[in-house]
């Protein structure tokens with residue numbers, strides 16, 4: 362069952378101040394989930410989650426996660442700047458970028474972030490730019506297919522990320538010569554996995570690699586970063602990941618591979634984004650139009666600019682009509698936004714209760730890669746973000762864009778003065 366955060370009455374109350382569409386986040390859910398993650402990995406002394414900022418780049422969200430002990434995983438200058446302003450300091454920031462501009466590396470070094478190199482050539486690039494830090498991470502790409510029990514999960518061989526194993530061995534030797542003292546390894550081999558086996562399988566690959574790298578290069582490997590990829594089920598009534606089973610699976614691999622090799626002090630890091638936030642955000646939108654042609658259409662005040670995943674990936678997002686939670690789903694609709702793009706549909710042929718104009722729809726699981734993937738196509742403006750606090754109050758954590766925001770990049774000319782101020 363997917364439950365809306367808001368009742369119809371509460372949503373109507375909020376809309377008086379903050380009109381739809383908006384994304385709303387559940388503080389209580391975010392905190393409890395983060396605490397469970399830390400419990401699941403409490404067997405590992407140095408464990409730390411670095412929240413993937415790209416999933417939900419909002420300082421209020423970052424602050425909540427910070428209070429729960431999380432750091433941040435950044436991949437760009439602006440994500441680093443936001444993290445800096447939220448007081449994430451040395452040891453709290455992972456910088457896992459690729460095709461990295463110079464100024465991004467410089468900022469990461471300035472903030473004392475853990476720098477995670479994506480490529481062999483970045484060793485020399487970083488060295489020339491600002492020197493190699495004493496603690497350095499490298500990203501691994503094993504190539505080929507990544508399978509769990511002969512089921513292919515993803516194809517690292519086609520992914521642009523990471524070093525080959527030969528490059529890692531050579532790279533660690535060079536990094537040591539250049540003054541690196543502590544090493545971390547990282548890999549991201551499959552996205553949005555709904556399987557308790559993903560992290561344990563990835564951990565085995567990285568743990569065995571760590572043992573080999575230590576033997577071949579003498580590098581002091583202190584950190585293993587399992588990155589993101591633990592997903593959620595967007596479809597209702599499908600089992601979700603069990604973070605405690607996942608933590609135990611990694612624990613078992615740790616005890617079997619690292620401990621006997623004298624590496625029992627390695628700290629496990631994660632860079633989860635979706636798992637930390639997706640279920641704790643919902644997009645609230647009002648039905649503004651209905652259309653009856655060859656199919657039945659529900660037109661909303663939100664569009665793919667507010668949530669791109671259905672248009673981009675054909676992703677399923679569950680929809681609840683507020684106040685009609687218990688009504689029979691006996692109407693078949695396409696639920697659409699107003700972009701001049703036929704893929705602007707939140708749902709196709711979805712069975713829902715009868716929807717009337719003015720009904721409020723809750724689109725579930727938009728807390729990660731929802732608002733953040735938003736865009737301004739067709740001149741659509743980005744929505745507000747709200748926080749449902751633990752005490753039930755609602756706080757604005759990002760205002761909605763106005764036309765002036767949309768026109769702001771014409772501030773060098775007077776043509777749009779009428780609207781850009």
Ligand SMILES: *Cc1c(COP(=O)(O)O)cnc(C)c1O
Pocket residue numbers: 413415416434457458549552553588589590591632633634635636729
């Ligand atoms: C996107 C990303 C993550 C987060 O991935 P999720 O699937 O949201 O958990 C973590 N690390 C890196 C390097 C990423 O690119």
